[in-house]
Amino acid sequence: MIHKITSLTTFQNMEFSEKFLEWVESRSSTYKNGISVMGSNIRFFLNKEEPLFLIFDEFHLKDIDNAPSRYAKWKVFCVGISNLKGHFQIIYLKTMTSGHEQIGSLAIKVGVKNATDLIKANGVLYSRLAGAVADKCASNGDAIDFLKSQGLPVIYDLRHLVDKLNSLGHVDFILGHLLQHSFSKSTYMDKIKSIKTVVERTVPQQLQARYENELSAIQYFLRNIFKTFPERIESVNSELFESMGSSIGGTLYDAASEAFQKYKELENVEEAIIFMATLTTVVIQKKHKNLVDVYNLLEDQGPNDRGEKRHHSNAGLDGPSRRGSNEISWESPGFIQ
Structure with a gap:
């Protein structure tokens, strides 16, 4: 499935390492449900002694051109972890078409619980988790109740x-x-x-x-x-997360519209879900890399909280680091042990 994505116009000037391509493909068993878990993204926060919160939202895409009308409408549910300054990493997503399945309250609760369990597995990060930020709409109600039961208050985005x-x-x-x-x-x-x-x-x-x-x-x-x-x-x-959602939606729309025209097998809804979940994972990791690049440059303007310069050799991110003008290589995507 990954070769279908890397051949699209959106990615034509990028080169992906075999390591990253293998990492994307290794999640294929969950893509069939539209799910991707990016646990090693939380390494971004391991060496930052600061408060953290969960943030989650559902991003709506424009109807995808060239997709069969019964499932041209897609949504992406994302759960991220953020510090108070708004720097965040998405660690869980579910990409789904309303022509096949709704992302309802149960799916949202499952996603939030999975993300919370992922953080809880690392005691250091969980001890820094103060709560969550979300839209307090009805569909988020079960997830909000779950977080409250864990002693994690939820602030309205x-x-x-x-x-x-x-x-x-x-x-x-x-x-x-x-x-x-x-x-x-x-x-x-x-x-x-x-x-x-x-x-x-x-x-x-x-x-x-x-x-x-x-x-x-x-x-x-x-x-x-x-x-x-x-x-x-x-x-x-939490403003950056909302802006990121709009950016993700735009990139997914362009790439998916081309793919549905190019690959007739995507007329099968199961194939389309696997493709869109894979595509969303790649897009999110690329955009995370761009955010980290900017963050590192800003940090270099002065000392960080420990009075030291940041080391860029290992950003702790399942994302790319630029080696040349058009080449993107991807850091080791292993999960936190």
């Missing part, structure tokens, strides 16, 4: 929260103001209490319970952080 409140005729400034500021261990409770006062005075009565629930989630999220981490932390940023 700010972009989705603003959109939801807009749909209810309310413009939010309060929670946006709160989440975009730094927090101090000694004063964060005072800040939350002062925000509650603002809510009582300014928010319509019918929305106050929604705000109270969200403030409670933020409070427990910060409490988990300050159990382990220093006196002050930066704001919670």
Whole structure:
């Protein structure tokens, strides 16, 4: 299946190492269900002593040109792990067409649980996991309840929260103001209490319970952080993940539209699911590499938290490192032991 992807126009100027191609193919048993687990991506955070959170969302693709109409519509459900600055790695995905299967609440819960178990297997990373950020829509409800049962509060993704409140005729400034500021261990409770006062005075009565629930989630999220981490932390940023979703969707659309025209065997829905899951894995790893390149360059502008320069020889990523203008080689994709 991988040769179908590497021959597409989207990838025509890239060379992939045999090691990476073997890594992609090694997941073929799960691709038939549209699933890919990229556990070694979490190595990106191993040497960073900072708070982490899960982040998950469903990205909707435009209807794929040239695909049979009954399954031209596709979705990608992604679970990532992020730090508070918004640097993240996707570690689980499910790619599916609504013409074959819906990505419903059960599938979302399974994906979130699998990602959580993956992190839990590494005690160091799990000890840094403060909670999660997600759209609190009905389809995410079971996953949110599962996380809460694990002692992991879920904060409403700010972009989705603003959109939801807009749909209810309310413009939010309060929670946006709160989440975009730094927090101090000694004063964060005072800040939350002062925000509650603002809510009582300014928010319509019918929305106050929604705000109270969200403030409670933020409070427990910060409490988990300050159990382990220093006196002050930066704001919670999930914006990059949402932007990444749009970028992934655009690249998948272009590549898949060409593939459905080029490969008639993709008219079989099972073959199409395997292809799209494989394609999504390749696209995500490529985009992760681009993000890490930028991150490393920014880190080089000054010392990191330990006062040292980052070492680029092993970024801890299941992704490519550029050797030449058009060549991409891929680091060892092994899972954390």
